[in-house]
Structures are given as structure tokens and as C-alpha cells.
Amino acid sequence: MKVPVEMTINGRSYCGEVEPRQLLVHFIREEAGLTGTKVGCDTSQCGSCTVRLDGIGVKSCTALTVQADGSSITTIEGLSDGVELHPLQEAFWNKHGLQCGFCTPGMILAAAELLRTNPSPTRDEIRHGLEGNICRCTGYQNIVLAVEEAAGKMGGS
Amino acid sequence: MTMRVFGSGIRRREDPRLITGRASYTDDIKLQGMAHAAILRSPYAHARIRSVDTSGVEGQPGVLAVFTGEDTDGVLNGIPCAWLIPESDLKTPDHPAIAKDRVRYVGDAVAVVVAESRYEAEDALERIEVDYEPLEVVVSPREAAQDGAPQIHDDVPNNVAFTWALAGGDTDEAFSNADVTVGDTIMLQRLIANAMEPRSAIAQWVGPTGDLTLWSTSQNPHIARFLTSVVTGVPEHKVRVIAPEVGGGFGSKIPYYPDEAVTAFCSMKLGIPVKWTETRSEDYQITTQGRDHVEEVEMAATSDGKITGLRTTVYAGLGAYLSTASPGIPTILHGLMYSGPYDIPNISGTIYGVFNNGAPVDAYRGAGRPEATMLIERLVDLLAAKLDVDPVEVRRKNFIPAFEDGHDVATGITYDSGDYNATLDICLDAADYASLRARQADARKEGRHVGIGVGTYVEICGLGPSQVAGAVGFQGGLWESAIVRFHPTGKVNVMVGSSPHGQGEETTFAQIVAGEVGVDVDDVEVIHGDTDITPMGWGTYGSRTTAVSGAAVAVATRKIKEKSKALAAHLLEAAAEDIEYEGGRFFVRGSPDQHKTIQDIALMANVAWDMPEGMEPGLEASAFYDPPNFTYPFGAHLAVVEVDAQTGHVELQQYYAVDDCGVQINPMIVEGQVHGGVVQGAGPALWEGAVYDDDGQLLTGSMLDYALPRADLLPEIEVLSNTTPSPHHPLGVKGIGEAGTIASTAAVYNAVMDALRPLGVSGVDMPLTPEKVWRAINQSQNGG
Ligand code: FES
Numbered sequence: 031m032k033v034p035v036e037m038t039i040n041g042r043s044y045c046g047e048v049e050p051r052q053l054l055v056h057f058i059r060e061e062a063g064l065t066g067t068k069v070g071c072d073t074s075q076c077g078s079c080t081v082r083l084d085g086i087g088v089k090s091c092t093a094l095t096v097q098a099d100g101s102s103i104t105t106i107e108g109l110s111d112g113v114e115l116h117p118l119q120e121a122f123w124n125k126h127g128l129q130c131g132f133c134t135p136g137m138i139l140a141a142a143e144l145l146r147t148n149p150s151p152t153r154d155e156i157r158h159g160l161e162g163n164i165c166r167c168t169g170y171q172n173i174v175l176a177v178e179e180a181a182g183k184m185g186g187s
Numbered sequence: 188m189t190m191r192v193f194g195s196g197i198r199r200r201e202d203p204r205l206i207t208g209r210a211s212y213t214d215d216i217k218l219q220g221m222a223h224a225a226i227l228r229s230p231y232a233h234a235r236i237r238s239v240d241t242s243g244v245e246g247q248p249g250v251l252a253v254f255t256g257e258d259t260d261g262v263l264n265g266i267p268c269a270w271l272i273p274e275s276d277l278k279t280p281d282h283p284a285i286a287k288d289r290v291r292y293v294g295d296a297v298a299v300v301v302a303e304s305r306y307e308a309e310d311a312l313e314r315i316e317v318d319y320e321p322l323e324v325v326v327s328p329r330e331a332a333q334d335g336a337p338q339i340h341d342d343v344p345n346n347v348a349f350t351w352a353l354a355g356g357d358t359d360e361a362f363s364n365a366d367v368t369v370g371d372t373i374m375l376q377r378l379i380a381n382a383m384e385p386r387s388a389i390a391q392w393v394g395p396t397g398d399l400t401l402w403s404t405s406q407n408p409h410i411a412r413f414l415t416s417v418v419t420g421v422p423e424h425k426v427r428v429i430a431p432e433v434g435g436g437f438g439s440k441i442p443y444y445p446d447e448a449v450t451a452f453c454s455m456k457l458g459i460p461v462k463w464t465e466t467r468s469e470d471y472q473i474t475t476q477g478r479d480h481v482e483e484v485e486m487a488a489t490s491d492g493k494i495t496g497l498r499t500t501v502y503a504g505l506g507a508y509l510s511t512a513s514p515g516i517p518t519i520l521h522g523l524m525y526s527g528p529y530d531i532p533n534i535s536g537t538i539y540g541v542f543n544n545g546a547p548v549d550a551y552r553g554a555g556r557p558e559a560t561m562l563i564e565r566l567v568d569l570l571a572a573k574l575d576v577d578p579v580e581v582r583r584k585n586f587i588p589a590f591e592d593g594h595d596v597a598t599g600i601t602y603d604s605g606d607y608n609a610t611l612d613i614c615l616d617a618a619d620y621a622s623l624r625a626r627q628a629d630a631r632k633e634g635r636h637v638g639i640g641v642g643t644y645v646e647i648c649g650l651g652p653s654q655v656a657g658a659v660g661f662q663g664g665l666w667e668s669a670i671v672r673f674h675p676t677g678k679v680n681v682m683v684g685s686s687p688h689g690q691g692e693e694t695t696f697a698q699i700v701a702g703e704v705g706v707d708v709d710d711v712e713v714i715h716g717d718t719d720i721t722p723m724g725w726g727t728y729g730s731r732t733t734a735v736s737g738a739a740v741a742v743a744t745r746k747i748k749e750k751s752k753a754l755a756a757h758l759l760e761a762a763a764e765d766i767e768y769e770g771g772r773f774f775v776r777g778s779p780d781q782h783k784t785i786q787d788i789a790l791m792a793n794v795a796w797d798m799p800e801g802m803e804p805g806l807e808a809s810a811f812y813d814p815p816n817f818t819y820p821f822g823a824h825l826a827v828v829e830v831d832a833q834t835g836h837v838e839l840q841q842y843y844a845v846d847d848c849g850v851q852i853n854p855m856i857v858e859g860q861v862h863g864g865v866v867q868g869a870g871p872a873l874w875e876g877a878v879y880d881d882d883g884q885l886l887t888g889s890m891l892d893y894a895l896p897r898a899d900l901l902p903e904i905e906v907l908s909n910t911t912p913s914p915h916h917p918l919g920v921k922g923i924g925e926a927g928t929i930a931s932t933a934a935v936y937n938a939v940m941d942a943l944r945p946l947g948v949s950g951v952d953m954p955l956t957p958e959k960v961w962r963a964i965n966q967s968q969n970g971g
């Protein structure tokens with residue numbers, strides 16, 4: 031009934047026996063105990079659960095744990111090296127890109143994905159790039175400014 | 188350097204844990220041996236329960252227990268309402284935590300399963316058989332109040348929970364003498380708060396000691412403690428409520444819900460910790476919603492545009508049961524605000540609070556004031572259109588002139604301070620109003636439909652004087668308390684009873700302490716959200732936290748300063764009158780070298796080796812701050828839209844927000860509150876609305892169907908401000924949390940109507956979706 035899985039999250043290896051129907055976000059939160067990744071909805075709309083899976087930003091509520099078997103995942107806890115903040119984290123802090131912080135891990139990972147595919151987005155492109163992530167607190171304005179600042183620091187222009 | 192920290196937009200102290208995923212929200216907490224609850228909910232909006240058969244659940248994998256209304260009946264008390272407005276014939280029908288005989292909205296709880304995992308608990312729910320006998324349903328609050336409407340509670344005739352009236356001046360006379368009158372029926376649709384963190388509760392009952400701990404997504408843990416005690420019967424001193432990190436609330440995390448009580452019940456029955464977390468779809472069904480007004484409104488004026496009267500009849504939907512604060516929202520926080528920024532001598536209103544078959548309605552960002560602002564600002568625009576003058580001119584003609592210390596309005600309240608022309612001037616300048624109008628005229632020539640809308644407002648916040656709270660039936664006080672504790676090393680802990688959840692008061696309160704006694708902001712840690720650690724407080728809502736709780740922090744810190752002065756005098760062998768303070772140093776007048784820093788004082792007070800006669804050791808102070816009046820922030824917002832007449836699509840192109848929230852402690856945070864508020868108010872004007880069908884089924888039951896604002900739909904918001912200090916507040920602060928939401932619905936709505944007026948459209952119900960706008964245009968073009 032249960033299926034063995036193994037994956038690397040933030041550089042550490044995690045294995046477990048899971049039900050085939052288990053969502054990846056639940057493995058990350060419940061089995062690996064990495065609760066920085068959030069669950070904000072049950073229809074894949076909010077983006078709170080965004081992580082990096084084998085280098086690509088994905089909503090971890092849209093994947094099953096078994097589909098991620100053997101993969102390498104980065105969550106918000108692993109985005110910085112533990113000493114320095116990632117430029118996106120720093121920029122969200124500088125620009126007041128968060129209020130309650132619940133959407134923030136997903137928003138930062140989604141922004142990282144945006145900058146991976148478009149290192150120097152315009153403000154308009156940032157707004158479009160983040161349309162899959164919902165924030166109810168900030169009205170998005172400072173999030174856009176934060177992503178712009180981070181893009182500058184990360185070598186885009 | 189430290190002195191400037193008060194008033195500067197420094198980065199938030201709460202952010203490092205939030206941006207690194209290290210913050211703990213309720214659902215992130217895992218206790219040893221914790222089980223998971225899932226709640227079976229009624230699929231009917233109104234039905235009698237014939238039977239509930241749980242036998243299919245027994246022996247299912249992981250299942251530990253199943254409970255129904257039979258089990259909680261007589262064990263849990265009803266879910267109380269805590270705002271019993273007087274002189275309104277208020278009815279408070281029973282609200283059981285789990286329904287036993289009858290369900291009254293889709294989502295009403297019918298049974299709960301506790302299992303080893305959430306997946307197993309949800310599986311088991313499917314095996315419970317409930318036999319329902321569907322009953323007639325009513326959704327519109329206006330229809331619900333009519334004779335012959337389905338009865339939701341047997342002891343509430345015509346579903347009218349209360350009738351609340353307000354009268355100032357002689358409105359009838361104003362209308363019979365009016366040169367012009369304008370009127371409208373305004374529908375303020377139901378809104379779903381959508382705090383991004385779903386609600387969650389963990390209950391841990393320790394039978395042998397009788398202690399109940401509840402982790403809860405609450406905006407007001409002390410109120411939750413009190414109500415948990417009332418509902419479960421566990422004495423208040425044995426209940427501990429912890430609101431850990433809370434992911435937004437916007438009012439929806441004020442109420443005490445059946446779910447918390449049921450979670451506590453399960454833990455008490457089983458003797459193990461139990462967690463319940465709603466799904467988003469569940470949130471849409473059960474978490475309190477906002478607005479739901481049908482407002483029949485009219486305004487009287489002279490031919491030159493002086494407003495002489497305002498009259499309303501409002502049907503305010505309450506949902507199936509009274510929620511914690513619901514009766515106070517459409518009355519005290521709505522009716523009393525009918526004067527807005529205007530001098531209106533005659534005002535009357537009748538507000539019916541009406542049960543209907545939907546989720547309970549309670550405070551949602553702005554709570555009553557957006558509903559008031561919308562009707563006033565809509566009528567002012569209709570009046571301007573009727574008189575064919577610029578809507579800005581009608582506003583100027585009727586604004587209350589600037590005042591610094593008190594102005595009475597016809598609804599019987601006293602505004603603290605205001606300068607309504609100033610915020611409007613700043614707004615029109617920033618937007619370059621004259622060229623906007625010119626651009627609009629040019630666009631019209633090209634057949635394009637640009638609209639400009641203004642929303643001016645006054646709101647009531649800083650709730651509030653406790654004596655008034657009592658007089659208007661609020662079953663609690665509205666003061667706040669704070670403890671400021673200096674450690675021997677000069678570092679500071681501040682414990683507050685309020686419970687911020689995104690508003691940044693860990694930073695602003697540290698700035699207050701820094702500003703008062705010159706410590707570094709980084710040396711102050713603000714603690715909130717745990718009833719065992721923090722002093723009493725009434726919670727974070729109504730834009731009251733910085734205004735009321737912040738005042739308590741300031742007053743407590745000033746006590747510290749006084750004691751420090753006295754101790755410095757003793758240590759410096761000077762008279763207390765000769766001690767001066769500047770920038771964290773206490774010195775003898777005329778000889779600044781002879782000084783003690785606040786850190787020196789903290790050390791000496793804590794070791795207490797050399798205290799003056801009669802002075803207690805330690806450097807700690809507490810304050811209980813009960814505001815002498817409410818605060819009344821105000822402002823002027825302006826929106827520019829363009830409507831595509833072919834498709835009905837509305838583009839929000841420009842937005843200017845000018846708010847006066849009194850003295851600003853951290854302008855960056857103020858601006859952030861405005862951004863979020865504006866978007867939450869623009870949402871309902873253009874996109875958002877909870878829709879129930881005639882059977883009471885929620886058609887907008889998920890994020891797929893409920894149109895939340897997204898980044899790509901919004902323009903950049905230009906935020907400006909003015910500062911008119913509150914005369915009665917220790918720091919001159921008023922409050923900013925809700926301002927954006929209060930102004931923006933009206934500004935955006937008025938902008939769209941401004942665009943549509945040349946097309947012959949004068950009113951469309953919100954949200955102004957392409958379909959509705961297109962239909963309205965077509966109807967008017969076809970002579971409808
Ligand atoms: S939780 Fe994955 S998109 Fe909302």
C-alpha cells in the first residue's frame with residue numbers, strides 16, 4: 031500500500047514510506063518537517079507551496095510525493111546558505127515586500143523561478159510572472175519592487 | 188541616531204524569520220501524540236437533520252473517535268455573540284458548536300472525526316450517513332426580512348435579529364424642503380476575507396491538571412481565552428491561548444468559531460492533543476464573510492449643492508447565526524459614520540440585521556465603514572451629476588472646515604481632528620486633476636471611455652473608550668495594556684496584549700520605546716500572542732493596535748523614564764528637578780558630562796545596590812491605556828479607469844491615495860498598509876464577490892471561482908499623506924490599517940460610473956465585471 035520514496039531536500043536526504051496519493055507539499059511539511067513551505071489553498075491557485083524541484087519552480091501541491099522520488103528540492107529554508115540571505119530574501123526585507131509573511135516563501139521561490147527564466151524583467155513582466163501567487167496583504171506593489179531590486183543585485187539589470 | 192528612529196521607515200524586525208521560513212504558524216506546530224480532526228459539514232443551506240449514522244466510521248484505519256451534536260449537546264455551551272447592541276430588540280438564537288436538529292448554512296458542522304492523520308480523518312467523514320430533510324432557503328437579506336420568507340430561527344420572526352435606528356436633526360423636514368434629492372439602492376455584496384493562512388486550532392487538554400492550551404489563528408487571544416472558557420466551562424485561569432505567527436486576518440480571525448470549541452472538546456474527550464486545520468474550500472464556506480448590505484439611500488440638497496439630509500434603510504445580512512461582533516458592525520461602526528467628512532445637519536437611518544442562509548457575517552477590513560463611505564460617496568457623485576457640477580466641487584462645498592480639537596456631527600459622535608480639504612488638495616495635485624479631466628475629454632472625442640473617481644472618507648478607529656464600548660453593548664473593554672521591562676544589560680522586552688498578525692508592531696512598538704528613552708531599536712523585543720505571558724488586551728482589529736496598544740507602550744515607557752530620572756538624580760547626587768534627559772542620557776542641568784545612560788540606570792535599578800529611599804528595585808513599568816475618544820483618520824483617494832465599451836472590461840489605470848492617519852511611526856509600514864488596503868477595496872468594486880445561488884449553495888467556493896486581485900491586474904498606487912495629529916493621543920497617532928479599503932471601493936466604483944455616464948449608464952451592481960458592465964451599456968444603448 032505504501033510506497034518507499036527518497037529525495038534530497040536542501041542538500042539533505044529524506045526517505046519514507048508514503049501513500050501514493052500523498053501530495054509533495056505534505057511530505058515536505060509533515061515528513062521532512064520543513065514547514066516554511068505553506069499550504070494556502072486546495073485548488074493550486076495561491077502559490078504558497080512553491081518550491082524548486084530539480085532546478086525549476088513548481089507548486090508542490092500539484093505534485094505527488096511519489097512523482098518527486100529521486101529528485102532534489104530546495105525550499106525557503108534552503109534558499110540561503112545559512113550565513114547570507116539570498117538576494118531575494120534581502121530585497122523582500124528591504125522593500126517591505128511582506129506583511130503577514132504567509133505567502134512569502136512561495137512568493138520568493140516563484141520570484142526566483144521568474145528571474146531564472148528572465149533575469150531582468152520589467153515591472154510589468156514581474157507582475158505577470160507572479161500572477162500565479164496570491165498575496166492578500168501587500169497589494170503586490172512592494173513585492174514588485176523587491177523582485178526588481180533583487181534582479182539588479184543578481185546581475186540582471 | 189536613535190532619536191530619529193521614531194518616525195523613520197526602518198526595516199521590520201519580524202521579517203528575518205518570515206523570509207527564511209523559520210516562523211511558526213499554527214498549522215506548522217506538531218505536538219507529541221497529536222491527532223487530527225476533520226469536520227463533516229452540511230451540504231444543505233437549510234435542512235432538518237433526521238439522523239446521523241456514524242457506525243460506518245468505526246474501525247476505519249487510524250480513526251480514534253467520532254462525535255456528533257448529541258455528544259456536544261449540554262457539554263459545550265452555545266457559541267456566544269459578544270456585541271449585544273442595545274435598544275434594537277436584539278435576538279440571540281442558540282448557536283450550537285455542532286448542529287443537532289437543524290443546519291442553517293452550507294458548512295454548518297454536523298460531526299467530527301479524530302484520526303491519526305488528516306487523510307484518514309477525511310476518509311472517515313465520507314462514511315458518515317446523514318439523513319437531511321431540506322427546508323426552504325433565503326439568501327438575500329432584504330427578501331429574508333419580508334413576510335412569508337423561510338424562517339431560519341423559530342424564535343426570530345421575519346429573520347430580523349435587530350432593528351437599529353439612528354436620527355440626528357430633522358431628516359423628514361430636510362427632504363420636504365429639498366431643492367434636489369438623489370437616491371439609489373446599493374448592493375454591497377458578500378466578501379470573503381481570504382487571509383492567506385487558513386484557520387487552524389490545536390487543543391491540548393491535560394486532564395490531571397485541568398489545563399487547556401489552545402493554539403489558534405486568532406487576532407485576539409485574550410478574547411479567545413475568555414470565550415473558550417465560556418464555551419468549554421474550563422475556568423479562565425486554566426485556559427491558555429497562543430496565537431503564534433498568524434497569516435493575516437482582516438477581521439475573519441476575530442470571531443470565536445465552533446471549530447475551536449470542537450477541537451477543544453475532542454482533546455478533552457480523548458486526552459491527547461488534537462489539531463484541526465481548515466482547507467481553503469472549507470474556509471470559503473465557514474469563515475465569517477463581510478458586507479452583505481442592501482442599502483436604500485437618498486440625499487437631500489439645495490440647488491447650489493449644499494447637502495441638507497441623508498436617509499437610509501439598510502438590510503444587513505448576518506448569515507445563519509450571530510458571530511462574535513456581528514451586530515456592532517452595520518450599526519455602531521456603520522450608521523454612526525454617515526456624516527463622512529461632510530457637514531450634514533440631518534441624518535437618519537434604519538438598519539435591519541437579518542439572518543440569511545449563508546456563512547455568518549462579521550467584521551471584514553473596514554467593517555461597516557466601507558459600507559458607509561460607499562453610500563455617501565455614491566450619493567455625492569449622483570448629486571454632482573444631477574446638478575451638473577464637478578464632483579470635487581460638491582465635496583469641497585460640504586466638507587467640515589479644518590478643526591484641531593473636536594467636531595460634533597449629526598450622528599452624535601465627536602471627530603477628534605481633521606483637515607479634509609488638505610488631503611483632497613494633495614490628491615488632486617498629485618493626480619493633476621485638471622489634466623486628467625482634459626485627457627478624459629480628449630479620449631471621449633476618440634470614443635474611449637475614461638473615468639475619474641474620487642473617494643473621500645472619515646473613519647472611526649482606535650477603538651475605543653471602554654465606557655462607550657459598554658454603552659453600545661460590546662461585552663468587553665477596549666483598552667490595552669503593556670509591560671516594558673528593562674533587563675540589567677539595558678535590553679528591553681515589551682509585552683503587549685494586542686496581537687498583530689502582519690501589521691509590523693514588533694517594529695513600531697520598538698520604535699516607540701526607542702523614541703521615548705533612546706535605546707536602540709534592535710535592543711527591544713516585543714512579545715505578543717500568548718495569554719500566559721502577555722498582559723490583558725482586547726486584540727488587533729479596527730486599526731486599533733498602534734493607536735491603543737502603542738499608546739500603552741508609550742505611557743509605560745514614560746513611567747520608566749520618570750523612574751530613571753529619579754534614580755539618576757540619586758546616583759548623581761542631584762535634585763530630581765535638575766535632571767535633564769536627551770538622547771538616552773540623564774544629566775545634571777548645565778553639566779552634560781555628569782550623566783547616566785539609560786543602560787546605566789537599567790543596571791543599577793536591577794542590581795539595586797544603591798536605590799533612593801522608598802524606591803522599588805527593577806526597571807519595569809506597566810500601563811493600562813483606555814482612550815478618551817476614538818480616532819478619526821481621513822483622506823482622499825482618486826482612481827482612473829478606462830472601460831472598453833465593446834467588452835465591458837474595466838482597466839484600473841491609475842490610483843492615488845492620500846491618507847491622514849495622524850503621526851506616523853514608520854512611514855514604510857504605513858505605506859504598505861495603504862497598498863494592501865487599497866487593493867482589498869478595489870477587489871470588490873471590480874472582481875470580488877461571494878455568490879450564493881437560490882438554494883444557498885456557494886458558487887464561488889474556491890480560489891478558482893472567487894476573483895482575488897492578482898499582481899497583473901493592478902496599477903502602481905501612488906501613496907501620499909498629510910499629518911493632523913490626534914489631539915487626545917499620547918503620540919498623536921490615529922491608525923491606518925483599514926483606510927485604504929474604506930476609500931478605494933467608492934473611488935473605483937465612482938470612476939467606472941464616471942466613464943459610463945455619457946453612455947447613459949448610471950448604476951451597476953458590484954463587482955463591475957465585464958459581463959455586468961457590457962449588459963448595462965447594451966441595455967442603455969438599446970433604450971432600456
Ligand atoms: S497550496 Fe499550492 S497553490 Fe495553493
Ligand code: FES
Binds near residue numbers: 128129130131166435
Ligand atoms: S504577506 Fe500576507 S499574504 Fe502576502
